[in-house]
Amino acid sequence: MNKLILIFFLLGNYAFAQTPEKTTLEISKKITLEDIYKNNTFRTNAVSGFRSMNDGKSYVSIETNPVSKERSIARRNYSDGKISEELFSESDLVYNDIKLPIGTDFSSDEKKVLIAYQSEPIYRHSTKAFYYVLDLQTKKISPVSDKKEKQMYATFSPDGSKVGFIRDNNLFYTDLSSGEEVQxxxxxxxxxxxxxxxxxxxxxxxxxxxxxxxxxxxxxxxxxxxxxxxxxxxxxxxxxxxxxxxxxxxxxxxxxxxxxxxxxxxxxxxxxxxxxxxxxxxxxxxxxxxxxxxxxxxxxxxxxxxxxxxxxxxxxxxxxxxxxxxxxxxxxxxxxNDDLTFLKDNKRFLITSEHNGYNHIYLYNIDGKLISQITKGNWEVTKLYGVNEETGNLYFQSTESSPLQRDIYSINLSGNKKEKISLSEGTNSATFSADFSYYILNYSSVNTPPYITLNNSKGIIRVLEDNHTSKKVSEEYGISPREFFNFTTSEGTALNGYMIKPANFKKDTKYPVLMFVYGGPGSQNVVNSWTHNYWFDYLAQNGYLIVCVDNRGTGFRGAEFKKMTYLELGKYETIDQIEAAKWLGEQSYVDKDRIGIWGWSYGGYMASLAITKGADVFKAAIAVAPVTNWRFYDSIYTERYMRTPQENPSGYDNNSPINSAEKLKGSFLLIHGTADDNVHFQNSVMFSEALINANKPFDQAYYPNKNHSINGGNTSLHLYTKMSDFVFNEL
Structure with missing residues (x-):
């Protein structure tokens, strides 16, 4: 259920402040749902189209001619950013009157480019398309297959002479020199x-x-x-x-x-x-x-x-x-994970593992004998970027500074000379050149929108994107920074959270609260980054306190914290969310009788449990695309944390919202897409039946032919309008 972890990225990341300069904001502009879901008012810019070339000193990027507006792929120098060569343009991508899309899927020898035409999704992660190959020397375009059926997963061979692909569940390859298609x-x-x-x-x-x-x-x-x-x-x-x-x-x-x-x-x-x-x-x-x-x-x-x-x-x-x-x-x-790395000498390999309680990097010889543990400490390696085998340095991202932050480090294969190469406090990620001499650093923090720079070992060479406009727009609309907080539960567990205070916040006023929860294994919502789910800011402008707490079972605080929910998904997470609501109810600025909760996917599951098992604490809840019984979900994800229903029936039954339907007291909105191939519509149908059998009133909305993301066209605007109306009327 990696998608359950990823769904919060679909909803938006969050930015935080431990000590904001002010908690009372004068609103110069009022946020509307159209601003968020129709007009893209709060859009931030990314840097796309970058691909490091084999020499490690240059990269390709998508360029746009300011006059003709034609796009092209150009090679630029990392050192000065100047274009050294234009490789091809949109005018080169015409085949039999078909205008192909531009792309940067190069062969390993960088002499050819693979182009996907009329790409269409199958499930959430797979697509099929008509594939073509552009020869950069001759500018000749050739179809990967002459058949009229689309192909899947087209991939160059390492020497660039062939393209493998899938069609009708069979494996093929095409020899690009002869044009022969081999099944x-x-x-x-x-x-x-x-x-x-x-x-x-x-x-x-x-x-x-x-x-x-x-x-x-x-x-x-x-x-x-x-x-x-x-x-x-x-x-x-x-x-x-x-x-x-x-x-x-x-x-x-x-x-x-x-x-x-x-x-x-x-x-x-x-x-x-x-x-x-x-x-x-x-x-x-x-x-x-x-x-x-x-x-x-x-x-x-x-x-x-x-x-x-x-x-x-x-x-x-x-x-x-x-x-x-x-x-x-x-x-x-x-x-x-994908961290397994075989070194060029083919005598050693790297992996990451959390078998000692925290995820760290290990070096083995090719026979599987441990050479050394390269990184150590009560913190997590969150990404292994790779190894510069000429210098013996490897590069990684970690939580060493704080579970709420990400920093980039280098260290040698002996585990010595560790150096932090990202110097700003917040969330940092890196994309390295082929020889690791350059890297693009994507940084954000509470006061800084995504700030993207090109760097070398001496520091910043130039700024690629500063998102100044995005920050200005947020200031114009009075977007308040998130505030970190933490508290200790009655069971002695310290939990991290953030809150967004209502506009013109006053300490002596009691505000209604809407909690947002995801809470699934290994996930994290409370993290120091810039971008917002602006629906939260919309609600804050309308007088609501928005709160999010990472419960037990979430990630980046060590294996024991993450895995303590084993065989009991939902149990301890729900306890923690109820405790968070009770803690909030004790704060002078919270109306303890008007606390609600909402979530999507695993978060929808959590919201469903909260409004039933926590019926005396929560006044209202919204569950979007929730799992309502783990018996309905897929084998790999569910059994990883629960084993099978045959082995662990009580774990499944005791933590199913369906089996707690009779406890519902507050207002409840249940939402699902009817074409959800991930968390099936069946989950909400069966929960609805349980609520009906318990004679419990509730509201529900279904979105025809929509998948787990419930988007497309006017869908997002309609969905968030419905949820907003529910919050305004019921909380």
């Missing part, structure tokens, strides 16, 4: 066999879609095969015509059958396909496959269904044998 697999079939792509649950929970991987020498392709024949289908009704249609897809729910996974390697020269030995167990996961620096050695990560045992396997193409080099176990569960 690798033949048994692909919708809702049965997938070759080279992932099934729905792998896309959502292991966060990858393309499931084929070229060897470093371009001579082999490793690929997944999903046999989802025994996985049960989920059916969604699509209300798009005179007679609604049924869309069916394979969706393994908690405790039900998963796809059977096998890994194969296809050799281009002899068209032979080998099967990688991943053991006899069929009911397991293969969350990652990656080639080592040796084109004959493939690494495979194997995980048991409980997700508390992770094994690192190396498969040798020459001997057709597999060796388990490293095994990691955890009393709760293990999170999967």
């Amino acid at each position: 690798v697999t033949y048994d692909g079939k919708y809702n049965q066999i997938i070759n080279g792509g992932t099934d729905w649950v792998y896309q959502e929970e292991f966060s990858f879609t393309s499931a084929f991987f070229w060897s470093p020498d371009s001579k082999q392709i490793a690929f997944y095969r999903f046999d989802e024949t025994e996985v049960k289908e989920f059916s969604m009704t699509m209300f798009t015509g005179l007679y609604p249609t049924e869309y069916k897809f394979k969706y393994p729910k908690a405790g039900e059958k998963n796809s059977i996974i096998s890994i194969h390697v296809y050799t281009l020269a002899n068209k032979n396909t080998s099967t990688v030995d991943i053991g006899p167990e069929k009911d397991q996961y293969i969350p990652r496959v990656k080639w080592t620096q040796d084109s004959n050695i493939l690494s495979v990560l194997r995980m048991n269904r409980h997700q508390n045992k992770l094994e690192y396997l190396l498969w040798n193409e020459k001997t057709q044998s597999t060796n388990t080099i490293l095994t990691e176990t955890d009393p709760y569960y293990i999170d999967i």
Whole structure:
């Protein structure tokens, strides 16, 4: 359920102040919902189109001619920002009267570009399109396939001579010199066999879609095969015509059958396909496959269904044998990441792991023997950027300064000479050049909107985007900074939170409160960054105190804090949100009889539990796209934290809002999209039935043919208007 963690990014990040200069704001302009969801009044600018080139000294970017408005792709020098070469423009992207979109998906040798035309979504993370290849020397454009069907996951081979892709659940590649299209697999079939792509649950929970991987020498392709024949289908009704249609897809729910996974390697020269030995167990996961620096050695990560045992396997193409080099176990569960890095000497590799209580970087030799723990401390490494093997330095992001902040560091492979290279307090992320001599730093803080700079080891070279206009607009509308706070619960747990005080705040006035919750495993909402969910500011201008608290189970405070909700999702999180509401009720400026709560996805689940189990504390709640019974949700996410319903029935039943429906006292608004392939509409339907059976009044809204994000067209404006009216009338 990585998307449940990510949904708060869809809603917006948050900016905070521990000690704002003033708590009373004079409003010069009044925020409207149209400002937020129609006019993009509060939009911030990003820097897009950057791609570091192989030399490490230049990058490509999307340029716009100020006169003709034609866009082009140009190579710029990191050192002075000057254009050294224009590689191609929109006028070069015309094929048989088709105007192709501009892009920067270069081949490894930087001589070709892959262009996706008429791209369309399948699920939330996968797309299909017609792919074309632009040869930068000749400006010739060639279709990846002459067939009239769209392709998926088109990818250059490392030498740039071929493009692999998926069509009709089968793996193909096209030889760009001859134009020959070669079919690798033949048994692909919708809702049965997938070759080279992932099934729905792998896309959502292991966060990858393309499931084929070229060897470093371009001579082999490793690929997944999903046999989802025994996985049960989920059916969604699509209300798009005179007679609604049924869309069916394979969706393994908690405790039900998963796809059977096998890994194969296809050799281009002899068209032979080998099967990688991943053991006899069929009911397991293969969350990652990656080639080592040796084109004959493939690494495979194997995980048991409980997700508390992770094994690192190396498969040798020459001997057709597999060796388990490293095994990691955890009393709760293990999170999967993309930090596995094989060094160029092919004798060592890096991983990150939280097996000592906090996520840190470890160096192993190729046989799986630990060489050293590179980073240490009661803080988390949140991203491993990579290694400059010439200097022996690696670069990472961490929470060492504070769980609420992110900083960038360098350290050598021996674990010495650690240096903080981001110097400003707040949230920092970096994008490094190919040789790590330059990096783009994206920084924001309570008083600074996204401030994007190009840097080298000596500091800032130039500012790429300062978002001065965004900050000015926020000031014009009287947007108040978020204020950090923390408190200790009756169980002795310290929790972090932020609040947005109403416009013209007065300490002797009692205000209604709307709490926002997400609260899912490993997530974080209370973090020091700039950008806002401006709906919160809209409500604050209308006299509401907005509060968010990160409960137990959220991330970046160590494994024990995060994993203590194991087998009991919802229980301790709800206790903490109720305690937060009670703490707020004790504050002199809070009307304890007018405290509400809302959330989306996992947050909708939390809001549903809060308004039922916390019925004496909360006056109103809004639940958008909530899980209402973990039995309805997918196998990988749910079982990671709950095991199966067969193993843990009480954990599922005791923390289901459906089973607490009779406790509802306050006002409740339940919202869902009918085409939600992630958290199914079934969740809200069954909760509605439980509330009806308990004779509990509530409001509900459904959005026809909308998915988990419930957006598109006028949808967001309508949704937030409905929620605003509910808040104004019921809280």
